[in-house]
């Protein structure tokens with residue numbers, strides 16, 4: 405048996421997989437109808453929408469199989485995501501990659517496999533729509549095209565979900581997306597005993613940019629700020645726009661010192677942009693920084709409320725400072 409190689413863009417791929425927020429979610433009809441359709445159209449006993457995670461493949465939709473995940477080492481789909489087109493295995497027993505794979509020698513006794521990669525707009529392959537049979541078979545050109553078409557539909561469903569969790573203007577997570585991703589990250593931090601810090605940002609005098617330079621320029625400032633912020637963070641951090649000119653970032657496994665360093669770099673980057681662009685206004689922000697404490701913050705919303713309060717205090721302080729000068 406050959407264990408699947410790791411794709412060249414693995415870190416980006418896993419980041420995208422997490423961002424789409426599909427892993428470990430309940431079954432959904434919009435994916436199940438595709439696997440039901442695939443099973444009927446190709447007359448195979450098993451059809452899956454499989455997502456290839458760090459150490460496992462997890463089935464978003466699963467027809468004809470009792471399990472919801474297998475290890476990545478034995479996963480056929482982990483091989484299929486290495487290419488841009490269908491991976492076809494007409495007979496597993498005569499394929500050196502799979503003949504002694506436990507899913508071939510044992511349950512469910514795979515003999516035929518056809519998996520079409522599910523590729524999202526950033527180019528990452530998150531998993532496959534795949535067909536499995538317990539007897540060898542082949543696929544003609546028409547059938548291959550049909551499988552590609554079904555995979556396209558699955559990709560569209562993945563994208564549709566993303567629109568519900570992503571802010572269309574800045575392309576960072578929206579409130580819903582942020583809360584879901586940040587809660588997952590907090591759960592992981594708590595389990596692993598890692599620190600986490602929430603940063604809550606609100607731009608200062610943002611209304612003035614809209615009023616003086618127009619709404620499009622205001623949009624531009626929001627996009628710039630989101631870009632600077634997400635560019636400074638690590639892939640494991642979570643960034644979002646809650647609405648208007650409010651942004652949030654959850655830094656995971658970051659000490660106080662590291663959080664302070666990130667804030668320093670953010671200040672420098674924003675000041676640098678203001679100086680370089682000279683757009684007639686400066687992007688300025690207030691920020692609340694709160695360290696996650698499990699007993700005080702039973703949910704991501706509690707941590708958000710605390711950091712919002714801290715941001716408000718910071719904003720009042722900076723307004724008073726401005727007035728006093």
Ligand SMILES: Nc1nc2c(ncn2[C@@H]2O[C@H](COP(=O)(O)OP(=O)(O)OP(=O)(O)O)[C@@H](O)[C@H]2O)c(=O)[nH]1
Pocket residue numbers: 573606607608609610611612614618619620621622623626647648649
């Ligand atoms: N261009 C643009 N403006 C938006 C968008 N969403 C909200 N706004 C505007 O953002 C402004 C936010 O208002 P405030 O937060 O009160 O404005 P502010 O001037 O930053 O006030 P302070 O936070 O007290 O400094 C409002 O004028 C909204 O109309 C958007 O997507 N694009």
